[in-house]
Amino acid sequence: MKINEITENIKIAFEAMSVNKLRSLLASLGVVIGISFVILMGWVLSGLDQALEDTFNIIGTDMLYIDKWDWAGGRNWKKMRQRKNITYSQATEFCEKIKSAELAIPNAREFGYKIKYKNEEYQGMSFIGTKWEHSLTPAGAILIGRHFTQFEDDIGANVIVLGYKVYQALLNDGNPVGHYVKIDGRKFLVIGVIKKQGTMLFDFVDNQCFMPIKAFQSVFGRSGRSVSIAIKAGSIENLDEIRVESEGLMRQIRNIKPGEENDFSINETKAFESTIAVLRLSVWGVGIGMTVLSFIVGIIGIMNIMFVSVTERTKEIGIRKAVGAKKRTIWMQFIVEAAILSFFGAIIAFAGCSALVYLTATFLPEFVPATAFLSPVLPYELLLIASFVSIFVGMLAGVIPAVRAANLDPVEALRREN
Amino acid sequence: MEIKEVINNGTTLIDIEHIAKIYQMGAEYVHAIRDISLQIKKNDYLAIMGPSGSGKSTLMNIIGCLDTPTKGKYLFKDMDVSEMTDNDLASIRNKEIGFVFQTFNLLARSTTLKNVELPLIYGGYGASLRHEKAMKALVDVGLGDRVNHKPNELSGGQRQRVAVARALVTEPSIILADEPTGNLDSKTGLEIMNLFNELWKAGNTIIVVTHEEEVARFAKRIIKLRDGLIENDSVNHEQRSLIEDSQS
Numbered sequence A: 001m002k003i004n005e006i007t008e009n010i011k012i013a014f015e016a017m018s019v020n021k022l023r024s025l026l027a028s029l030g031v032v033i034g035i036s037f038v039i040l041m042g043w044v045l046s047g048l049d050q051a052l053e054d055t056f057n058i059i060g061t062d063m064l065y066i067d068k069w070d071w072a073g074g075r076n077w078k079k080m081r082q083r084k085n086i087t088y089s090q091a092t093e094f095c096e097k098i099k100s101a102e103l104a105i106p107n108a109r110e111f112g113y114k115i116k117y118k119n120e121e122y123q124g125m126s127f128i129g130t131k132w133e134h135s136l137t138p139a140g141a142i143l144i145g146r147h148f149t150q151f152e153d154d155i156g157a158n159v160i161v162l163g164y165k166v167y168q169a170l171l172n173d174g175n176p177v178g179h180y181v182k183i184d185g186r187k188f189l190v191i192g193v194i195k196k197q198g199t200m201l202f203d204f205v206d207n208q209c210f211m212p213i214k215a216f217q218s219v220f221g222r223s224g225r226s227v228s229i230a231i232k233a234g235s236i237e238n239l240d241e242i243r244v245e246s247e248g249l250m251r252q253i254r255n256i257k258p259g260e261e262n263d264f265s266i267n268e269t270k271a272f273e274s275t276i277a278v279l280r281l282s283v284w285g286v287g288i289g290m291t292v293l294s295f296i297v298g299i300i301g302i303m304n305i306m307f308v309s310v311t312e313r314t315k316e317i318g319i320r321k322a323v324g325a326k327k328r329t330i331w332m333q334f335i336v337e338a339a340i341l342s343f344f345g346a347i348i349a350f351a352g353c354s355a356l357v358y359l360t361a362t363f364l365p366e367f368v369p370a371t372a373f374l375s376p377v378l379p380y381e382l383l384l385i386a387s388f389v390s391i392f393v394g395m396l397a398g399v400i401p402a403v404r405a406a407n408l409d410p411v412e413a414l415r416r417e418n
Numbered sequence B: 001m002e003i004k005e006v007i008n009n010g011t012t013l014i015d016i017e018h019i020a021k022i023y024q025m026g027a028e029y030v031h032a033i034r035d036i037s038l039q040i041k042k043n044d045y046l047a048i049m050g051p052s053g054s055g056k057s058t059l060m061n062i063i064g065c066l067d068t069p070t071k072g073k074y075l076f077k078d079m080d081v082s083e084m085t086d087n088d089l090a091s092i093r094n095k096e097i098g099f100v101f102q103t104f105n106l107l108a109r110s111t112t113l114k115n116v117e118l119p120l121i122y123g124g125y126g127a128s129l130r131h132e133k134a135m136k137a138l139v140d141v142g143l144g145d146r147v148n149h150k151p152n153e154l155s156g157g158q159r160q161r162v163a164v165a166r167a168l169v170t171e172p173s174i175i176l177a178d179e180p181t182g183n184l185d186s187k188t189g190l191e192i193m194n195l196f197n198e199l200w201k202a203g204n205t206i207i208v209v210t211h212e213e214e215v216a217r218f219a220k221r222i223i224k225l226r227d228g229l230i231e232n233d234s235v236n237h238e239q240r241s242l243i244e245d246s247q248s
Ligand SMILES: Nc1ncnc2c1ncn2[C@@H]1O[C@H](COP(=O)(O)OP(=O)(O)OP(=O)(O)O)[C@@H](O)[C@H]1O
Pocket: B023, B024, B025, B030, B031, B032, B050, B051, B052, B053, B054, B055, B056, B057, B058, B059
């Protein structure tokens, strides 16, 4: 195939389309919808992937969390509730005895509590009592100020490091860093702010404030809550070894008899992966069905219009053949036209989706915070994929009409009136 | 006499032996061409006449490689056309044959220039050479000032000139015209015939299908068909020479 013929074919396609603009638009409607589905699906999925990756970066892929609760949630919730709390002394014993881990820190948590700053009360944040080593984990990365020191930890100083969202809320009344806040009537000095870490599914992390565990206990009490243990493996290769040691150690500490089930869970970031996988699957499930359906409609639409085009242009085909156009040239002409028609549909879809995506990502999270993971711009790989898909779909739709055009008998074709 | 010598000494371009073209219409067979044998040499100027339905167009289409015979042998420049693939036929149409039709058959949406360039596009010529050749052909037929007109902005005679330019542009071995004056008034028709005469004088080989004696008189050889057979094949001793006639 000569370059000449290809450029000629592209020109012919544009000519033909510009003659029948409205018809071309209608013909490509199915493709517009199909490509829109592909783009939007890819957009949501890539958002989920990004969220997952962000989460991994926060939590760290080399982290294990021993907890009364199982993150994967697959197990019976009632049964988990019946588990005995992991006490503070069990947790500290564990942290002292574990050998294979780089770090092991007990975390005591109070959910949905309130904080007072300059006579203004803010609600809904969680407080976590932890050790100074928290500052060595990805979740303890500091944005402003500092984390508490080993000394402050040891004496249980009334100092607090705010989560990003809490900091933002308090900012209304002036920068809280270096000032005191009140928690349950006790004064705490704000010494720092944790980096923003939240992603769609895990935005609660920005709502957490950290303080020395002894200070935590003096506010919220020593008992009556289950303490979790954060374990930093140091590397992913160590995870297996640590998991085995942790399980044995914890069973020993909690006096579980051989053959009895664990009454605690060892959670990993894998648990998030499975959450995301379920989400991915449901996006696919809904999306793929709609996509296939609209592409079928798209293919039928384009095929139909191409048949009309072949019939209308029979005479033209005869003329082209009479002056030496080969079968494959004519074939190509109609394939190119169908592909361009479809690609044109894809461009409309790009434009529409870009606007939609921008508006959605900009405004929806204000009403539905869980959608904050959505990006306001379409990833360009997605546009590339959608372009190829649209061209492929167009070519597919064009094959049969193009073969019909190519096989027209030139004498018959020239005899046509139009 | 001089003309006869040309016929005898020229190289054979087309050699048709006992061809037939049979169409099947339901249970019936239509013998568009029953049995025709014919040789055409270089720089021949042939008129094909005969009543409607006698097979003129069918013969023309076969000669022009638009159609293939049901039976018989057709050698074009010693190549056996009946054995050719569709691609080979398209290639011969492109390089060796220039068609002129009664109804002009121009691309309605394309300019004069683009119409004339069309065979060159399929012949693989580059854009600048294409433009140059098409311009020259249009100037040759006297339409150098109409290159950007669309067919519907031209008179019938001008449209047929465009068609002639398109037929000429690839410098084919033979120009085939099926009733080229059929849709033109007699004066315009004569102008077109003048054009053919000039082309013939310049060395081209021309075959014209026509009903009109007036038109046939320009040819140096006249073949008469009837019922798919050659009824008569003779040298035209009163070959009409042009310019003066058309201006009269
Ligand atoms: N595709 C076809 N199918 C069936 N019969 C055909 C076909 N093409 C031509 N014929 C028949 O073949 C015969 C010769 O047709 P052709 O077109 O060659 O005649 P013609 O001499 O060119 O006539 P005219 O002067 O009217 O153009 C006619 O009887 C016609 O009906």
